[in-house]
Amino acid sequence: MLYNPFFDGLGERSTHQETKDLLLSCVKNDLQSLCFTGSRKMAELITVWAREDARRTSARLANSISAYRTGFLPEERRAIERELKEGTMKGVVSTNALELGIDLGSLDAVLISGFPGTMISVRQQAGRAGRRSTASLAILIAQANPLDQYFMHHPDRFFKRAHENAIVDVANPYIVSGHLLCATSELPLREDGDREFFGDSLDSLLPELVAGNLLRKTPRGFVYTGRGRASEAVSLSSILSETFRIVCSGRLLETLDRAQAYREAHKGAILLHEGETYLVNEMDPETPTIRVTPTDVDYSTQPLKEIHLTVVETLDQRVVAGMRSFFGEVEVTEQYTGYKIKRGDTILGLEPLSLPPLSFRTKAFWFNPQEHSEQKVESAGLDLAAGLHGAEHAIIALMPLHVLCDRWNIGVFSSPAFGEDGGPAVFVYDGYEGGIGLYEKAFEILPDLFETAYHLVRDCGCEKGCPSCIYSPKCGNDNQPLDKNATILLLAEFCGSLL
Numbered sequence: 001m002l003y004n005p006f007f008d009g010l011g012e013r014s015t016h017q018e019t020k021d022l023l024l025s026c027v028k029n030d031l032q033s034l035c036f037t038g039s040r041k042m043a044e045l046i047t048v049w050a051r052e053d054a055r056r057t058s059a060r061l062a063n064s065i066s067a068y069r070t071g072f073l074p075e076e077r078r079a080i081e082r083e084l085k086e087g088t089m090k091g092v093v094s095t096n097a098l099e100l101g102i103d104l105g106s107l108d109a110v111l112i113s114g115f116p117g118t119m120i121s122v123r124q125q126a127g128r129a130g131r132r133s134t135a136s137l138a139i140l141i142a143q144a145n146p147l148d149q150y151f152m153h154h155p156d157r158f159f160k161r162a163h164e165n166a167i168v169d170v171a172n173p174y175i176v177s178g179h180l181l182c183a184t185s186e187l188p189l190r191e192d193g194d195r196e197f198f199g200d201s202l203d204s205l206l207p208e209l210v211a212g213n214l215l216r217k218t219p220r221g222f223v224y225t226g227r228g229r230a231s232e233a234v235s236l237s238s239i240l241s242e243t244f245r246i247v248c249s250g251r252l253l254e255t256l257d258r259a260q261a262y263r264e265a266h267k268g269a270i271l272l273h274e275g276e277t278y279l280v281n282e283m284d285p286e287t288p289t290i291r292v293t294p295t296d297v298d299y300s301t302q303p304l305k306e307i308h309l310t311v312v313e314t315l316d317q318r319v320v321a322g323m324r325s326f327f328g329e330v331e332v333t334e335q336y337t338g339y340k341i342k343r344g345d346t347i348l349g350l351e352p353l354s355l356p357p358l359s360f361r362t363k364a365f366w367f368n369p370q371e372h373s374e375q376k377v378e379s380a381g382l383d384l385a386a387g388l389h390g391a392e393h394a395i396i397a398l399m400p401l402h403v404l405c406d407r408w409n410i411g412v413f414s415s416p417a418f419g420e421d422g423g424p425a426v427f428v429y430d431g432y433e434g435g436i437g438l439y440e441k442a443f444e445i446l447p448d449l450f451e452t453a454y455h456l457v458r459d460c461g462c463e464k465g466c467p468s469c470i471y472s473p474k475c476g477n478d479n480q481p482l483d484k485n486a487t488i489l490l491l492a493e494f495c496g497s498l499l
């Protein structure tokens with residue numbers, strides 16, 4: 001079932017509240033249900049709301065609903081998995097942690113709160129429901145974002161859509177080193193005989209992994225000596241894999257990687273864990289430890305960041321749709337500058353942050369809009385920067401239509417004065433350190449990307465831009481400045497030679 005809370009425009013209720021209501025009706029009707037959310041925070045919030053509502057019916061019902069996600073400690077996860085199988089747990093709200101690999105038996109219903117980014121995920125998640133010969137239910141609840149709304153308005157394209165092809169750059173040293181850890185935990189690795197599988201990066205990676213006490217050289221070959229299972233040491237979602245420990249009065253609550261920690265657990269942030277609210281008192285990037293205390297507040301926090309980007313090497317360049325377009329290696333620096341304190345949509349305050357910058361090298365494609373496109377925007381009395389920013393958001397939102405990726409793992413950067421000739425440039429970069437090969441085909445996808453982005457923004461019924469077209473929930477600049485008309489003009493220009 002495709003369920004669109006926004007079929008007649010933006011209403012009062014959010015996707016998450018609709019999800020909570022649907023989850024409650026399933027649970028109350030004795031359907032054992034699994035609900036997938038896009039973020040750890042939403043999994044926590046939906047659990048809190050569902051429990052609160054359920055408590056009005058019975059405490060037992062409330063206790064049969066729980067959150068589940070990767071940050072939980074293994075014993076907490078095992079307990080939830082057991083209760084699900086035994087049937088005492090009726091509703092579990094999870095990130096994609098439960099999508100693969102864990103045997104839960106089959107459930108009656110699956111709720112997917114927002115398109116998870118790929119058809120592969122949709123099918124994995126929906127497939128969690130369905131006991132042998134009985135009926136089952138899978139519901140996709142749309143968010144007010146461009147991709148979700150695109151599918152809600154084109155259900156045929158959704159149901160007929162093939163799953164994506166996985167793209168992995170097996171030459172990325174970060175990916176090879178993960179493969180090495182997993183491989184050596186199964187069989188000793190021989191430097192000569194196994195070179196055909198891992199390439200010449202063995203020469204630099206093996207000594208590094210030995211020095212890091214993850215591998216040991218034995219007469220039979222290299223073996224894995226790390227603590228814990230090798231597959232757990234390899235992060236699938238992010239390669240910036242340094243781990244922060246979150247500690248509350250000496251007790252370890254969970255772990256986060258550096259990028260997550262900066263985003264969700266900076267000093268002053270309100271952090272949710274297992275439905276409880278915590279205030280971050282201190283983040284020490286050196287140890288790396290985050291200290292929190294339980295708190296009871298009715299506000300949330302949202303970080304703001306600035307992105308800096310430099311081109312390390314241009315690997316290829318062509319003219320696409322009349323614009324000079326490039327593919328190459330870039331160095332990205334993300335600097336968190338502060339955070340907003342919000343109650344609902346009301347901003348209560350703005351606090352500065354000082355965190356070390358997060359720098360990494362990755363792959364990107366970028367293009368230089370033509371001079372006459374700029375002139376067109378300016379002579380229409382519109383703001384070029386606001387148009388570029390809107391185009392950036394629309395492009396990033398529709399990227400998953402064209403390549404297998406998650407919009408949270410794509411970065412985008414534009415500047416009105418960056419191109420080689422001092423003109424504007426728009427960059428789209430791979431959020432994985434080293435790049436995993438998302439944009440090797442950049443030149444082929446660009447024309448389609450511009451065209452779908454143009455149609456999306458032009459056809460959106462809003463007046464000045466909205467979350468279904470040019471607003472972005474992950475904008476580090478608080479969706480400022482944005483101009484829908486300038487965006488439409490620019491995107492039309494980008495498609496110029498195509499339309």
Ligand SMILES: [Zn+2]
Nearest residue numbers: 460462466469
């Ligand atoms: Zn709109």
Ligand SMILES: [Zn+2]
Nearest residue numbers: 475476477479
């Ligand atoms: Zn933005």
